[in-house]
Amino acid sequence: MKLLRWGPKGAEKPGMLDGETVRDLSGVIDDLSPATVTLESLAKLRALDPASLPAVSPGRIGACLSRVETFHAIGLNYRLHADETGNPWPKEPIVFAKAASCLAGPDDTLVIPKDSVKTDWEVELGVVIGRATEHVSEAEALGCIAGYCVANDVSEREWQQERGGTWCKGKGAPGFGPLGPWLVTADEIPDPQALPIWLKLNGKTVQDSTTGDMIFSVAEIVSYLSRFVRLVPGDVIVTGTPSGVGLGMKPPRFLAPGDTLELGIEGLGIQHQTAVAYPG
Template identity: 55%
Template sequence: MKFVRFGEAGQEKPGLIDATGKLRDLSAHVGDLSGKTLDPAALADLARIDTSSLPAVSGNPRLGPCVAGTSKYICIGLNYSDHAAETGATVPPEPIIFMKANSAIVGPDDDVIIPRGSQKTDWEVELGIVIGRKAKYVTEDEALDYVAGYCVCHDVSERAFQTERHGQWTKGKSCDTFGPTGPWLVTKDEVPDPQNLPMWLKVNGETMQNGSTKTMVYGVKYLVSYLSQFMSLLPGDVISTGTPPGVGMGMKPPRYLKAGDVVELGIEGLGTQKQRFVADE
């Protein structure tokens, strides 16, 4: 199933996309897509509802982040061998982990704000893993039992803040609106092989990234298991798994985003995003 959250920011309702592509309101059955609702068994129960009995949502409402109640937004750096090569980095012997502040999370088509002083705002299309059950010390073999589904993530980055201001990467990743997430939470039964998903990103209509999760160094099962050795993964947590080549920083000369630019991105089967980049006031 494809679950969504729709409505004004902070007032989103849960919904789903039916077989015809129509948005249906789920709020009579569940309060939000968070907590125990994200357990794979609970999502399976929701999937058994007769979608034709659900109210159809008219118009084109704003879509919010596809999951609520996120306690952690965990990102994996340099997780595509071809992306590491374009940035001049070596593939790390273990996953590079950094955090994106929860205040960065926005809907898939919301405006993205270029922060004050930014000269190097960059793009990154990424596969997101949404956790459905508390995971701690899980093995790779059981890792997918703790996954609710997958989504599109846009790991927007300010490269000067990230790499030239010293310290950790988090400050270059956590600016307000730097975490568009969605449009859909696609349950794992609809994604039989998360390691074979084409993904793309365009800036002002020009294709910049055209890759596949095939080239991930550390796959979904490994990442869920690995992270669970260090911290409890909770329902609603998002793991953004890294990006393929084609980022602005890797171009010669580098190319970065400016106010007025429009970025579109997507992953096969998981939907698309579209953001307008605006200057901070």
């Protein structure tokens, strides 16, 4: 299934993609939320006949989840990305968090934060957890996943790398977590390590890779995180970005007002964002 949220910001409704038609799920569930992306809830949605649901003209597409319980993230998880930043390949996953309040729609305007000088792009595979999970083995880890989505782990590099402390301050500004357009259930993605992933800046491809370049696979990441935290339905894990970020360019290139981003993952849809200056 391809599930989505549609409508004005703050008033989105849940939907299901039926071919090219968006079907309204609001008569079945209130929203796509941690409570409705459990494996059990998704099984009930899968049993529906999409043709029995009203067709709608969606207009704006919102984030594919109404909220995120915890926004986990993995750093330096593509071999060529680690290389371009001059870092050794990690021996264990680098774990950080994004503020849950950074959640945004896939095509929402990207506001460059006030005082930012190094806002950067990172197309990533997003993983949505579908059942409570602790100490899960790698062999069983994929069975804990509700679905996958496109994510942009927008990052402010000065705040991330030059201001001391953890990476988190450079990762969680408002709008720094676009998710969607769809939540694609895990049964439609038999191998999350075989997905083409790409991003265009102003129409030019700057990131072009596959999830096969990950240092730690999705199964390894879910298993690893579950040793330290209890993963719960509605948790999102963004799993690292391929090479081609602005930080890795020579000279580095960061976002400016008017820049456009188009990013996607095969089977998971495409996002479009335009960068604008902070108001005022």
